[in-house]
Each structure stands twice: as structure tokens, then as C-alpha cells.
Amino acid sequence: MAAARRLKRVVASQPGFLKLKSTSDSADSVSSRRKRVNKNKKKSWNKHSDINDVEDFLEDVRHQERTTGGLLSEKPDDSLFFLDVGQPKKPEQKEEAVEGKKRKGKTSRPLRIDLILQHDSLIPPPKDVLAYQQPNAKKLRRIAQKAEQLAAKGVVPRRRKQLPSRRPADRKAKKSVTEANNNPDREYYDIWGQESKDSADPWYLQQTGKKLVNRPEKLNEKPSVLPAVEVIAPGGSYNPDFFSHQALLREAHEVEVKKQKEEDKIERQVMVNKDDTATEETILREQVEGLVEEENEEEMAPNEEEEDVAVGGIALAEKKTERQRKREKADKIKEQQRLADRQRIDQHQQLFQLRSIKASIKQQEQGTKEKQKVRKAKQEAQKSQPRRLGKLKFQPQDLEVQLSDELAGSLRQLKPEGSVLKDRFKSLQKRNLIEPRERAKFKRRHKVKYVEKRAFREIT
Numbered sequence: 001m002a003a004a005r006r007l008k009r010v011v012a013s014q015p016g017f018l019k020l021k022s023t024s025d026s027a028d029s030v031s032s033r034r035k036r037v038n039k040n041k042k043k044s045w046n047k048h049s050d051i052n053d054v055e056d057f058l059e060d061v062r063h064q065e066r067t068t069g070g071l072l073s074e075k076p077d078d079s080l081f082f083l084d085v086g087q088p089k090k091p092e093q094k095e096e097a098v099e100g101k102k103r104k105g106k107t108s109r110p111l112r113i114d115l116i117l118q119h120d121s122l123i124p125p126p127k128d129v130l131a132y133q134q135p136n137a138k139k140l141r142r143i144a145q146k147a148e149q150l151a152a153k154g155v156v157p158r159r160r161k162q163l164p165s166r167r168p169a170d171r172k173a174k175k176s177v178t179e180a181n182n183n184p185d186r187e188y189y190d191i192w193g194q195e196s197k198d199s200a201d202p203w204y205l206q207q208t209g210k211k212l213v214n215r216p217e218k219l220n221e222k223p224s225v226l227p228a229v230e231v232i233a234p235g236g237s238y239n240p241d242f243f244s245h246q247a248l249l250r251e252a253h254e255v256e257v258k259k260q261k262e263e264d265k266i267e268r269q270v271m272v273n274k275d276d277t278a279t280e281e282t283i284l285r286e287q288v289e290g291l292v293e294e295e296n297e298e299e300m301a302p303n304e305e306e307e308d309v310a311v312g313g314i315a316l317a318e319k320k321t322e323r324q325r326k327r328e329k330a331d332k333i334k335e336q337q338r339l340a341d342r343q344r345i346d347q348h349q350q351l352f353q354l355r356s357i358k359a360s361i362k363q364q365e366q367g368t369k370e371k372q373k374v375r376k377a378k379q380e381a382q383k384s385q386p387r388r389l390g391k392l393k394f395q396p397q398d399l400e401v402q403l404s405d406e407l408a409g410s411l412r413q414l415k416p417e418g419s420v421l422k423d424r425f426k427s428l429q430k431r432n433l434i435e436p437r438e439r440a441k442f443k444r445r446h447k448v449k450y451v452e453k454r455a456f457r458e459i460t
Contacts, residue, residue, distance in 0.1 A: 069122035223432035225383045230427070236400065238414045239407070252401045390435035397426045 037048045064071055072080070134140070150157065205211035234240060235248030350357070386394040400417045408414045428434045 065123050066121045224386075224430070226431050228427065228431070232400075238411060239409060245404070245407075248399070248401055249403075252399045255399060386430050386436075387432050389432060390437075392436040392438060394429055394436045396430075397423065 035048070038044060039048065061071065068075065147157070202211065233248050233251075234244040235246070240248075388394075402415075402417075406415075429436050
């Protein structure tokens with residue numbers, strides 16, 4: 001309490017401080033009797049200390065800063081006072097008619113909504129610290145210091161060495177003058193187009209990262225040549241032709257036969273042969289095997305001759321004489337000469353086989369072309385087939401076929417078949433837009449606990 005009152009006296013004693021707000025409760029606070037409280041603890045300081053006078057002083061300072069831009073005591077006299085010399089004379093208005101003015105003698109004033117939205121505080125906004133920060137400033141400063149050190153040593157950086165090897169820009173070319181918008185001969189430029197109008201140096205665009213990456217041609221191709229909606233065969237109509245309906249039934253029959261063959265194949269592979277079943281005799285034989293010694297077991301006696309051969313000493317290779325070496329060298333030279341003569345004769349004989357060689361080359365080229373055609377046809381056929389995009393293989397949808405006795409004569413009697421959602425889902429898989437999937441199996445973590453309620457027991 002004493003500290004707050006002392007601060008108030010110090011503030012009030014400052015020369016040149018002007019109060020804008022008057023406090024009416026100052027006399028009441030002085031006349032009121034002082035309460036006796038214990039202030040030997042810090043908790044009592046905040047509870048019983050009166051700091052209203054300090055807050056009023058600070059609020060008065062803030063009010064002066066907002067309205068006048070600073071304290072009134074620090075303002076010069078010219079900004080606070082002015083000399084009243086009477087009403088100024090209005091200049092003579094010219095009688096010249098000005099186009100575009102609706103009312104004479106009245107200046108345009110801002111709207112009231114604009115005046116409300118204007119900033120009325122004279123305190124400048126605080127500086128944005130983040131605006132003065134530079135990203136990687138420490139790294140850039142270190143790079144600049146290193147460049148200065150290298151320049152002092154006379155070392156030229158690699159980037160500066162590559163500048164002379166760059167393609168020189170055409171400095172003689174004049175700057176392109178912007179043409180008028182109403183010029184009929186002006187080049188048409190689509191601002192929404194994909195191609196960018198690059199007029200700068202390509203090396204500069206590449207180094208600055210402004211050059212667009214060329215779009216791969218494969219991204220422009222569709223993943224499948226199949227149409228989004230496939231039209232069903234003529235036999236699938238509600239009132240089809242007899243032959244078209246029979247063709248559709250034959251196709252569905254072949255699909256079912258193929259499925260049946262696959263199931264039969266799996267059953268044959270899993271089937272157990274009756275001859276391989278275990279009997280009492282085979283079980284007994286397996287249990288006794290290895291316990292009974294065979295009577296016809298013969299003892300293997302080591303062969304003495306083989307031991308003598310194994311124990312024998314290693315024969316040393318005899319050293320060749322000079323005569324043998326010369327003979328081997330002469331035979332080797334003679335063999336090389338014979339092979340060279342044979343090769344020369346074969347090449348000479350090939351001159352007389354030009355026809356057969358041309359025929360064989362022509363036959364090889366024909367075979368190569370046929371293989372290319374087959375390979376190309378196979379690639380074209382694979383474009384309409386679903387690819388393997390995931391771990392599951394694409395399973396085609398079952399054909400929606402009605403038997404002859406199920407055909408309806410009109411659309412009102414037609415029975416709906418299939419699902420539009422499933423058909424679209426299979427179409428997306430067939431066109432390689434999504435991978436084949438299976439329905440997620442629900443696996444219960446905890447067992448279901450059944451509880452018999454009291455009401456149920458009362459009924460039973």
C-alpha cells in the first residue's frame with residue numbers, strides 16, 4: 001500500500017504530465033480509513049495492495065499515444081496550438097464547365113463505411129521479426145566467406161569457369177515491343193494452354209528450375225482400349241433372335257464346362273488312392289523293419305589289388321628332350337597352317353554359294369517378319385486384356401443369361417438380373433483402373449457373451 005502511494009506521488013510530481021481522465025474517487029480513497037492488514041507474506045501483497053492509481057496512469061499514457069501519437073508533454077507547441085486569423089477567403093470559382101461533375105462546389109467525401117474501417121490509432125504497428133529473417137542465413141554467410149577466401153587466394157570457382165562455354169546471347173536482337181490488343185495480325189496465345197511461352201535463355205530456365213519437365217508420352221495413353229460401357233451380345237435382349245440366343249447359351253455353356261473341368265482336376269489331384277492305404281501287414285512290416293537281420297547279407301572284403309594301387313607311389317613326369325619340344329612346335333605350326341588353309345578354301349567356296357546364302361538370308365528375314373507380326377498381334381490382344389495389378393487375379397463376371405423358357409415377351413414381364421454397382425466395379429478392374437479386390441472378412445476379436453436377463457427368466 002505504501003509502495004503504491006509512493007509511486008503515485010512520484011508520478012504526480014513529474015513536470016509536464018497532463019491528465020486526460022479525471023478520477024472522482026481519489027478524495028474518497030484518501031478520506032477512507034486505512035485497513036490494518038498483515039503483509040509479511042507475498043500472498044498478502046497482491047491481495048491487499050492498491051495499484052489502481054498506477055493502472056490509471058499507464059492507461060492514460062496509452063490513451064495519449066493512441067490519440068496523439070505520443071505524450072502531450074513531449075509535443076511541440078505548434079502541434080498543440082494554432083493562431084486563429086479569421087475565416088479564410090474562398091477563391092473565385094471559375095465558370096468553366098467541367099465534364100464529369102454532377103454537383104458544383106462539393107468535393108467527394110469518403111463513405112461512412114470506409115471511415116469506420118480506417119485505422120484510428122496513431123501508434124505504428126510493431127515490426128514483423130520474421131520479415132527480416134533470411135532462410136539459411138548462416139549457411140549463406142559461410143558460403144560468402146569461403147568465396148571471399150578463395151578469391152583472395154586467386155582460385156576461380158567452377159561455375160565461373162563454365163560461363164565462357166555457355167551459348168552467347170544475341171545482344172544485337174532488339175527487345176520485343178508489346179503489340180496492341182486490337183491488332184488483327186497479333187499472334188494468338190492461349191493463357192489456359194499447357195505449353196508455356198518461354199522466351200528466356202534455356203540454360204537460365206534449366207538452372208533456375210523454371211523449365212517444365214516434358215510429360216512422358218505413356219501418361220497420355222489409356223490403360224486399356226476397352227470402352228467404359230460394353231454393349232451386351234444380341235442374345236441378351238428381352239426378346240432376342242433364336243440363333244443369337246443359342247450362341248449366347250453356347251458361350252455360357254463353355255464357361256461352365258471350363259469351370260467344371262478345373263474343379264474335376266483339383267478333385268483328382270486331392271483324391272486318395274485306395275492301393276496306398278495302410279493295412280495291418282504293411283504296418284507290421286514297417287514296425288519290424290531294421291530289427292531282423294537278413295541271412296543273405298554278405299560281408300564286403302577289401303580288395304588287395306585296389307589297396308596296392310592306392311598305396312603305390314606317385315609316378316613322376318619325365319622331362320622332355322630338346323628334340324621332342326622341336327617336334328611338338330613344328331606339329332603345332334603345321335596344324336595352324338592347315339586350319340588357315342581350310343578357312344581360306346571355305347571362303348573361296350562361299351563365292352559359288354551366293355545364291356543359297358541369299359535364299360537363306362531371305363528366309364530368315366521372312367521368318368523374322370512373321371515373328372514380328374505375331375508378336376505385334378499378341379501385344380494388341382493384350383491391350384484388351386486385364387493386367388496383373390495386385391496379388392489377386394481378375395475374375396470375369398458371370399454371364400447374365402436366361403434360358404429359353406425364362407424369356408419374357410415384354411419389358412413389364414422382364415425379371416431384373418445382376419447389379420449395376422457390381423458391373424461398374426468389374427468394368428473398372430477390367431480396364432486396369434483399379435486392382436482386383438476381395439471383400440474384407442470380418443474377424444471377431446472377442447467371443448459373444450450371452451446373458452439371460454431377469455425378464456426373460458420370468459417368462460420362461
